[in-house]
Amino acid sequence: MHTAYFHMPRKILLVMKITTFILLISVMAVSASSLAQKITLNEKKVSLEQVLKKIRLQSGYDFIYSDEMLSKTVPVSVLVKDASLEEALKASLKDQPLSFEIEDGAVVLRNKNDNLSVSVRKEIVWMDITGKVVDDKGQPLPGVTVRVKGTTIGATTDTEGQFKVTAPDGSTTLLVSFVGFISQEVNITGKSGITVVLVEDMAKLTEVVVVGYGSQSREKLSTSITKLDNRVLTDVPYTNIGTALEGNVAGLQVQTLSGQPGAAPRIILRGGTSINNPLGSSPLYIMDGIIRPNGLADINANDIESVQVLKDAASTAIYGARGSNGVVILTTKRGRLNKTAISYSFNGSAANAQRIVKYAGARDYIELQRQGYVWGSVYNPALLGNLTGATATGTGNTLAKNTGFTTQYLTPANQYKLDEGWSSMPDPIDPTKTLIYKETVFQDLIYRTGYSNDHYLSATGGTDKATFYSGLGYTSAQGTAEATAYKRLSFNLNGSYKIRDNVNAYGQLLYSNRTQNTVPNLANVFYRSASLPGTAKYTYEDGTIAPGGQNNSIGNPDYFYKGQYAPQGDNGVEDVAINLGFKWDIIKGLSFEPSASLLREGAYLYTFQPAAFLNGPAAALITSRTATQTDNVTRQEQVDAVLTYLHTFAEKHNVEAKAGYSHYFRNQRNFNATGQNAATDLIPTLNGSATPTVVNGTNNSLALDGGFFRFNYDYDSRYLLTVNARYDGASNLGEAHKFGFFPGVSAGWNIDKEKFWNSIDPKARMQFKLRASYGVNGNISGIGDFQPDGSFVTSDLYGGQAPIRASVIPNSNLKWEQSKTFDIGADIGLFDRRVSLIVDYFNRRTDDLLTTVTLPQSTGFSSIFTNLGSLQTRGVELEVNVNMLSRQSKLKWTLSANAGYTKRTILKLPSNGIDKNRQGGTYAYDPGTGGFVWLGGLQEGGTIGVLTGYKYMGIYQTDAEAAVIKDATASNRKKFAGDAIWADLDGNGTIENTDQVIVGNQFPAWTGGFNNFFTYKQFSLNIRTDFTTGASLLNYPAYIANGQLQGDALPTADLAANVWKKPGDVNAKYPRYMYQSLTGNYRTSNVSIENADFLCLRTVSLGYTLPQEWAHKMKMQGARVTVSGNNLHYFTNYTGSSPEGGGIDTGGDAGGRYPVSRTYSLGLNVTF
Amino acid sequence: MLILSLAASSSCKKNIETTPISVITSSSFFKTPDDVAGALRGMYVDFRTTAANDMFWLGEGRSEVLTGAVAGAQGFDKFWNNTLSASAPNADNQVNFWKNLYAPINSANLMLKYVPDITFPSADTKNSALAQAYTMRAFCYFVLVRAWGGVPIRTEPLEAYDASTINKPRSSVAEVFALIKSDLTKALSLYPNITYEAGRNTWSKASADALKADVYLWTAKMLNGGQADLTTALAAVNEAQTSDVGLLPVYSDIFSYTNKGNKEDLMVVRFQLNEGLQNYWQTMYISNLTNVSAATLAVVGAQGVGNTGVNTAQVSKLVRDQFTTDDQRRNGTFFEIYDNANKYITSIVTKGSGMVNAGTRNFFTDVVIYRYADLLLMKAEIKNALSQDPTTEMNLVRQRAYGTNFAAHIFVSGSPAANDDAILKERLLELCTEGKRWWDLIRFGQAFNLVPSLAGKSGTPGLLLWPIGLTIRATEPLVTENDAWK
Secondary structure (H helix, E strand, O other): OOOOOEOOOEEEOOOOOHHHHHHHHHHHHHHOOOOOOOEEEEEEEEOHHHHHHHHHHHHOOEEEOOHHHHHOOOOEEEEEEEEOHHHHHHHHOOOOOEEEEEEOOEEEEEEOOOOOOOOOOEEEOEEEEEEEEEEOOOOEOOOOEEEEOOOOOEEEOOOOOEEEEEEEOOOOEEEEEOOOEOOEEEEOOOOOOEEEEEOEOOOHHHOEEEEOOEEEEHHHOOOOEEEOOHHHOOOOOOOOHHHHHOOOOOOEEEEOOOOOOOOOOEEEEOOOOOOOOHHHOOOEEEEOOEEOOOOOOOOOHHHEEEEEEEOOHHHHHHHHHHOOOOEEEEEEOOOEOOEOEEEEEEEEEEEEEOOOOOEOOHHHHHHHHHHHHHHHOOOOHHHHHHHHOOOOOOOOOOOOOOOOEOOEEOOOOOHHHHHHOOEEEEEOOEEEEEEEEOOOOHHHHHEOOEEEEEEEEEEEEEOOOEEEEEEEEEEEEEOOEOOOEEEEEEEEEEEEEEEEOOEEEEEEEEEEEEEEEOOOOHHHHHHHHHHOOOOEOOEOOOOOEOOOOOEOOEOOHHHHOOHHHOOEEEEEEEEEEEEEEEEEEEEOOEEEEEEEEEEEEEEEEEEEOOOEOOOOOOOOOEOOOOEEEEEEEEEEEEEEEEEEEEEEEOOOEEEEEEEEEEEEEEEEEEEEEEEEOOOOOOOOOHHHOOEEEEEEEEEEEEEEEEEEEEEEEEEOOOEEEEEEEEEEEEOOOOHHHOEEEEEEEEEEEEHHHOOOHHHHOOOOOOEEEEEEEEEEEEEOOOOOOOHHHOEEEOOOOEOOEOOOEEEEOOOOOOOOEEEEEEEEEEEEEEOOOOEEEEEEEEEEEEEOOEEEEEOOHHHOOOEEEEEOOEEEEEEEEEEEEEEOOOOOOOEEEEEEEEEEEEEEEEEEOOOOOOHHHOEOOEEEEEOOOOEEEEEOOEOOOOOOOEEEEEOEEEEOOOHHHHHOOEEHHHOOEEOOOOOEEEOOOOOOOEEOOOOEEEEEEOOOOEEEEEEEEEEEOOEEEEEEEEEEEOOEEEOHHHHHHHOOOOOOOOOEHHHHHHEOOOOOOOOOOEOOOOHHHOOOOOOOEOOOEEEOOEEEEEEEEEEEEOOHHHHHHOOOOEEEEEEEEEEEEEEEOOOOOOOOOOEEOOOOOOOOOOOOEEEEEEEEEEEO | OHHHHHHHHHHHHHHOOOOOOOOEOHHHOOOOHHHHHHHHHHHHHHHHHHHHOHHHHHHHHOOOOEEEOOOOOOOOHHHHOOOOOOOOOOOOOOOOHHHHHHHHHHHHHHHHHHHHHOOOOOHHHHHHHHHHHHHHHHHHHHHHHHHHOOOOOOOOOOOOOOOOOOOOOOOOHHHHHHHHHHHHHHHHHHOOOOOOOOOOOOOOHHHHHHHHHHHHHHHHHHOOOHHHHHHHHHHHHHHHHOOOOOOOOOHHHHHOHHHOOOOOEEEEEOOEOOEOOOOHHHHEOOOOOOOEOHHHHHHHOOOOEOOEOOEOEEEOHHHHOOOOOOOHHHHOOEEEEEEOOOOEEEEEEOOOOOEEEOOEEEOOOOEEEEEHHHHHHHHHHHHHHOOOOOHHHHHHHHHHHHHHHHHHHOOOOOOHHHHHHHHHHHHHHHHOOOOOHHHHHHHOOOHHHHOHHHOOOOOOHHHHOOOOHHHHHOOOOOOOOOHHHO
16 A cells, blocks of 8 residues: 655755755745746745745745754735735745745745844655546547646656656645546655545536637636537548537538538538528538638548537637628647657448439339320310320330330340340220330449549647647548549648747648539439339340430430440549638737638639430430530638637736737639530540530639637636627728627536535535527628629620620628527536536517519519618527436446427518518418418518418319319319319319418428447447428429429329329329329419428447557557447338428439439548 | 728728620710610610510501411410410410510610710711610510500609609500601601611611501501501601612512511511521521421521421411412522422421521521511502502512513402501512511401401400410509409
């Protein structure tokens, strides 16, 4: 037990010669790792000896006195803060019979009435304490702070987690602390060679969060900020880091819209501030202080240290005119003191399309379509021509190259095809004849298993002078659709160097280069060509590949999207960010941080269409060989300077004051050109083109300038107050409104730190903080660079000459959109911090909305962009973190859940003389009042995103039933048995536009997620889910396919199985199928607009960390293996390819959606 | 806080100054004659947008000329079936009728506001610019007033948004015609001469005269303008005839892509490759045609693609059958397609079939606003209404049409009513699918008699106006619906 390790005791003789004395003092000064300048004492009635010991520890000065002197002293009460040594001594010796002198680094005490020096020697004893700090997996932790309690003596651990502290005799306790871990007090009485095990701090409420221009402990935070749990970022490969946020930040709506590797999800905070374009209200993205105009695209997730989302106006006010849609702050990894490591990680994955809509088979299609032409001929006799034409189900096809389909009547001449795998069937409209066809499932040709790999190599190190971090990443991802891919090379180098004791310089270089191959047209690939009838020719008789179908919008994917006829091209972005800054600690507590950064983004694109039968097999070879090239360069410069003052007054008044200046400049240069008529396919770039058809270039700039400040105050961490504000000006605002002032204030109360709390929670197992904030933000997104000045466009030509046309109406009153947000919340820790709870309610009112106001058509303009209207957004957010099992348990299980609810109300719209100043909407009969009302659109008192449609009531079983109704939308069509029964709301016998009802809303109400993290010994298991409720989605591909609104293309397999075919099909789910839905059987309705609530099993990942000893044997610091699955399953009733998105299921293009992919991956990480 | 704000604002002001490089701002524009030349062409680009589709559907969509074809109707069948309603007045993609017609009006208003204060080296150039703006405004209002009756009159350009003044109620038909006539008077006094600009794709004195004749002919017949208006109209035609204009011997040459701005044209809207929109004839062509003879395919040539060149509408059998086979206008207007079993499939337009570029058909035939045959037939109509003999004009048109077979088709003047019938039919044959027929039917009072889908509805003459419709009225709260459509 008794293992205290004594260093050679040093005996100091009072009478020693001064030279020896100095030598010894200096030795001691070295052994104490730092000498405090200021002394703080708060003692009540303690012995003078104790006080002197404290002064000795804090000052580093030794004391020379005799025990006899102390025997005459009385107990001391003393209170000093940040006092000098002299002040502290004076205060301590005030009522004592002793005086003091400071001689060469030592304090010599004397009896007041005795001029003699002390004649008795005093023995001072020091001891060295050594030990090691490890985490709960036994991994050494470098950089941990170890401090002797009550003193400033301390040290940090080295790469092996080792430390050594020289402490004064009698020290009893070490404080061991490390960011992200729970601090510990370790008793060292009589011990040395200690091993300290630090446990990772899962308690959210003590985490450090990055705030605008600084960081803060959540304990002292009074605004609403969410920090992404970093465990989400590990083990799972993300080609776009935005997808890691899905379901992980309460109030942040993240929607995966595409399976294209690298595709950005749509990210909207708290419903966004816009009424026109709420889906475009993206937050401000800032990485290492650099604003990222392209959001999270092309950032290597491996480089990222932390992601935080600033949500309320008080936290974002410091970003002024651009903060109202929230701010997402990313920081990259940095080198750490004493931690040197080279690390390599690899991830390999295989992906497949998650959900694909199944289309009908060829035989079903022939039956349905031929019958449908006959039905349709009642309305349009010309349709009968399709029965004998060279259509997908027509008999006009031949084996020659000029028809696109295989369907034809069986003849002696073509009978041999039946032996070559062709099928036959009776002609549904004339069973005496036999049809033959060859079926190909074209949709299957679009998809493949996409293989991807990701490599990341990093090297990092640091001393007390300098740190550096370097990371090199390479990602190559294949999409699950043929020919789609994403490749990224990224490079990150950052470092800091202490130039002087009080000046630190840091610099950073971030580079990424990505290239991407996307499908030429989402709609053409994912729902048009996917629904190419199976009877289309895949190859001609001579074995050459056939374009199939009609043209490149509905054609053979292997012809149009792969191989020699497919569009060629490439697009990419090269991104360079350079950042340079200094931190100058002017005097204690006061620092100045100037920085400058440059971001250059070069985006390029070229496309080329080789000569091909783009218009189908019957038309000529198209040789226009269109080539395009686009080169866009964005250059962004930022200069920031921040002055910070930190001080604690009277011990408990903590103040942080900050003032700063920020300048932003962005220049965009775009060039694009299109050429045609190249002589060959050999040169895909513009130099091959004979004829320029478009040549265009632009150059535009934007500048912002702002001054800001923040004042943080807390009293004893109990009462918290933050005030911040920014004064911002932007070049793209109207002359009268160039500048704006954006203040934010927030306050918090850590109730658990109050004395009375002891009676409620005597064991101090709870944390409880109430906070509230209010702030004003701006938004200028969507304003063109020179919008207030109006503009005339020069695009287009007339008779070969350049015209100039008025395009934007000048609006010198254009100003920032202003949001005022009130946020109230609580941070609650329960059960000894095993449960933490963060709740928020917010109420945001946005005025002067940047709105596109519809103009009377007789102005000749459709709209003007101006500031009009007010929108209220209210919501609730909840984050829960639970350590399900006790700290001692070997199995650890953290459950974290979050949810956010958003509700929007339109308060005010531009006055336009219409009831409720309505814009848009559907004019409909209201059976309740018997009058007409406007549904949806924008109306005061209403909400946004309302979807309207017809109400499906079933199917007419007889012609007589159907005869009573007319359909006004399609030329008073008569209806027959098999047609859809639509609710005739006003009972006037005619189905018309006014017979519509509200069938949903495109925006979600609730979004959130549940995450489970398990660890057991060397294993870890993460299960991530997320959900969305309240949003409806128009299943556009199914609506178009089943209504056959796209032409000669397949309906869904579900329709083929459940469609009405003849009277008596009472269980049929779908009305009769007819070319172009001539009787209006398929329209936007409560059938085509589906509820899109879902729960997604987003990620499951299992990891194994090699035991330390094994790793060491293999000369490694550590190693880890993971397997994971991503986008595993949607639990939803939605029948389309993905329930995410809201509105129209188009993914931004008319009807085409790249299905989300399900990915399985294997990861490996080794550190040397 | 205040100090910070002040410090920031003084230093910031110049830090956030940016220079528009690629943008013409309102304050920098309309200073030089070159600006005006650009703005003039801009006005024609706006005009081209409405001419590409809307003006045709307004001017012919509801007549007997059109009927359904093999492709889906996309809502266009509402026009020829005359099943328009106030809630569904448009085809699927034809919802900006007013906006597209008022856009050139706004461009003209900008010209009329700024050009007078700009110094030109030549007064003629300046006057010509103003004259073209006046003519443009007159023409667009003429289309508007014939389609919808009294419409809002805007004679000032929109340069700022003011919610309280932005809306305008409808003016009366008489007020609109007063504006049209006054604009034409100003225009005709400003044109420096009666020559055409190259390409004949801008307004000129002769085309303004043609418009004047058209306007006065309309007010003579529809608004009791009587002899006075007819006389004015005739004078305008006579003046237009003094310009360099005549009939081309070969009918199809008028519309040939390689013969743009030919001598028959008084005013066309220019459509050409790499210049914006393809026009309405694309809805009357065909795509995906097979199972027909090689000879047929040869006539059809490159087919349409997707929604461009799709067989949505065709010239109706009723109209096709009125063309005799010895009329060169028959092949110059449409082509009937029969399958290999000699069964009729559909017809396509040969007029307006555009051009083929690298294997792809592009519908870039110029849209003719006025051409000489139209002018001659207007003259015939005016003369007949003035009880003068229209034979000369009728026979000039027929001579070209029938060529060597003219002898069998010589026009002989009969009663004024018979002459009117003949003139109306001649206009049908001559100007088929040129967006004139609906106006002709109204002017001759024959809409209810000749359009099958309007048969029996003559009790509601208000049906001849178009419904303004919810889509337009939703943006124009002061505008009321036409009575027949309420």
